[in-house]
Amino acid sequence: MHLFGDHGAVISPLRAHNGAGDAGRGKVNERIAEGVDVGARMHFVVGTSQNGKPVTLAFGAVSGFPDLDDLMRRYGVSQAVIDAAPEEHATREWARKWNPRTIDTAQDVKVWRCAYSTPKPGQSAMIVWNEKTQLVTVPRTETLSRSAAELLSARQLPRYEPGHPGWVEYLLHHKNSKKIPIFVEGLVDAKIIDHFEWHEIGPDHLFHAGTYEMIAREAPHGQVVPTRGLISLKRTQERSAGLEIPGERHADGKAPWRG
Numbered sequence: 001m002h003l004f005g006d007h008g009a010v011i012s013p014l015r016a017h018n019g020a021g022d023a024g025r026g027k028v029n030e031r032i033a034e035g036v037d038v039g040a041r042m043h044f045v046v047g048t049s050q051n052g053k054p055v056t057l058a059f060g061a062v063s064g065f066p067d068l069d070d071l072m073r074r075y076g077v078s079q080a081v082i083d084a085a086p087e088e089h090a091t092r093e094w095a096r097k098w099n100p101r102t103i104d105t106a107q108d109v110k111v112w113r114c115a116y117s118t119p120k121p122g123q124s125a126m127i128v129w130n131e132k133t134q135l136v137t138v139p140r141t142e143t144l145s146r147s148a149a150e151l152l153s154a155r156q157l158p159r160y161e162p163g164h165p166g167w168v169e170y171l172l173h174h175k176n177s178k179k180i181p182i183f184v185e186g187l188v189d190a191k192i193i194d195h196f197e198w199h200e201i202g203p204d205h206l207f208h209a210g211t212y213e214m215i216a217r218e219a220p221h222g223q224v225v226p227t228r229g230l231i232s233l234k235r236t237q238e239r240s241a242g243l244e245i246p247g248e249r250h251a252d253g254k255a256p257w258r259g
Contacts, residue, residue: 034079061169080109114215148179
C-alpha cells in the first residue's frame, strides 16, 4: 500500500516493509540520512542505503525548524546535511542544537551545514569536512552532476502517484535545474565547450535537497580528516546537459513516467 505522510510528504512503501510503517526508524542499525534545502519552506529528502543502493524514503516540505526536528525524530535520522545559506545563523544554531544532542532524544545524530564551492574549470576539487564549523564544502557542478547521475541510474524512489502535489513539485523542481554548456570565449559560434554549469529556470529546491541527502549518506562517522578526497571536474564535461527524469528506478519496480 502506498503511504502518504503529514506535511504533504510522499513516503516510500519500503517504510512498511521495514516494520516501522511511516512513523518509525525501520531496521536496526539502518543509517537514515536527510537533506534539507532552506527557503520560504524547508524542502527535505529522507533516504538510506539498502544493499548498496540509494533509496529515497520520503520527500516534501515543512514550514520551519520545529517541523524539521519532528522529521529527525520520526525517521531516526543519523546524518543530516542542511543548506548553509541563506539563513546562515539559523542553520548554524539548528546544527549546533542537534550535534551535542541537547534535544531530548536517544539518537546518535550528526548534522552538517553544506556550502557549494566553484573551482575553476579543469581544476581538481575537494570535498572538505570541517568538524569545528560543522561545515562540508563541496564542488557545485561536480556534486550536482553526480546527484543527477545517481537519480538517473541508481536511486530508488517512492511509488509514483500521478497528480499528487508532492510528486508534481518533485518533478518540476528537477526539470527546473538545467546543466548547460559554457563555451570558450570567442569560440561560441564554433560551439567549443569550456565547461558545464547548473542553472535553475524555476524552483529547484527538491533537487538540492536530494543532493544534500546524498552527501549525508556519504558523510563519515566520528572524527574526520578535513579532506575527503579529490574530484576531477573534467568528468562533468562528459555528462549530458540538463536533467531528464527517469522512470526505471522505483522502490516498487515500476516505471510510471519519463520527463
